[in-house]
Amino acid sequence: MAKFINGANGTFSGKVGSVIGSSWRGISYLRGLGKKSKIPATELQRLQRDRFSTLVKFIAPLKELLDKGFAGRNLKLATAFSYAVKHNMDMGAVTLTAPVELNYPAIQLSDGGLFRPRGVTAEVTADMLTVSWNANEYEFNGKADDVAYVLVYNVNQDLFFTPDAPANRQSGVATASLEDMETGDVGHVWMFFTSLDGKKVSRTTYVGSVNFL
Template sequence: MGTIRQGANGSFSGKTGSVIGASWKGIDYIRGLSRKRTKAASEEQLIVQARFYAMTKFLMPITPILRLGFGQVKSDRMTPTNVALRQNIDKAVIGTYPNFELDYSKIEISSGSFIGGGATGISASLGLLSINWDVTLNTLYQSKADDQVIILLYQPTANEFMTAPTPPMRADGAIDITIPDHLLGGKGHVWIFFADRKGTKVSGSTYLGEVDLL
């Protein structure tokens, strides 16, 4: 049974007859009860579903990073994760149905206008992933020495992500991250972005490329 809120003219929550009332992100809405599909999905629908699944499978494990990376994108109707999905599906899902793949170089894990780290370098040797960035501060963008540096590594063979145990700061200029033994021997894809310490300013992510994890 539905519950009426704010009097007879207000919204309601729960099931009433053939409709359901609910609220999401402060928006009240009514939807009909789901109906069982009686008609097979068209090829176009299957293609859309497959593209969505390919990107969702990749992004869901890094939801906490996406909350920061896309947290400043203004959207009253979408979560940061859904914004990330929307921006990446069209750009980074390649190939033909049903054999879709991801173009890692086009995947974005953050979106914003905060200043990044300038020139960056990356290498892997003796079980360490080494990354460096520019520490120069920018008065116009109000960058700070204690800005967070978010680094993400993805190893496709193991289908596993890793980050620095504690995000380094802009002033550090470099970091060596220990690569777990089970990720060594394959190739890794690496991204980086910058955020102020409160997470209220975020840069766009930079794809640093593919690296042999030695």
């Protein structure tokens, strides 16, 4: 059902005949109803759809983190999530050939010009993951109070987790409990910085893969 606003010449939302009216970020628009194609998808089209759906499924739980990671981009009419999808597709975060798989080292959770993490390592013990990095400040584009974001993904459990306490560039270390991990599980670790006010963001550093003990 359509809802008319401000009379016949005003904006409306909902479906009217073959068009749909809606509003996003204060901009009202009309769009036509999509039509299902009767032409079978080509192999390349199916591959592209598989790549897209694989990436979207992976990053869908990370929308709040992506809002921070892509805050420095001029998104205009795009959301951080949609920008992240396009950016990661462009960066090769999903393989180009079947069977479609994630390319973990290419995945980017952020994008910007802030000085990125350097000298990052990840060490696993029986009950703790320790991520360490170069704690130096940088005169032009990196401060001691830059906020550190570390993300870990357990492939076997399809589980994301983060450190137990906040960290910054100067601290040089972040730790996360591994009490829910199973011996033999494989994980991947990423990290990026934002300025304290969130306006500046670094690109993501892929720390590497880890085996949980």
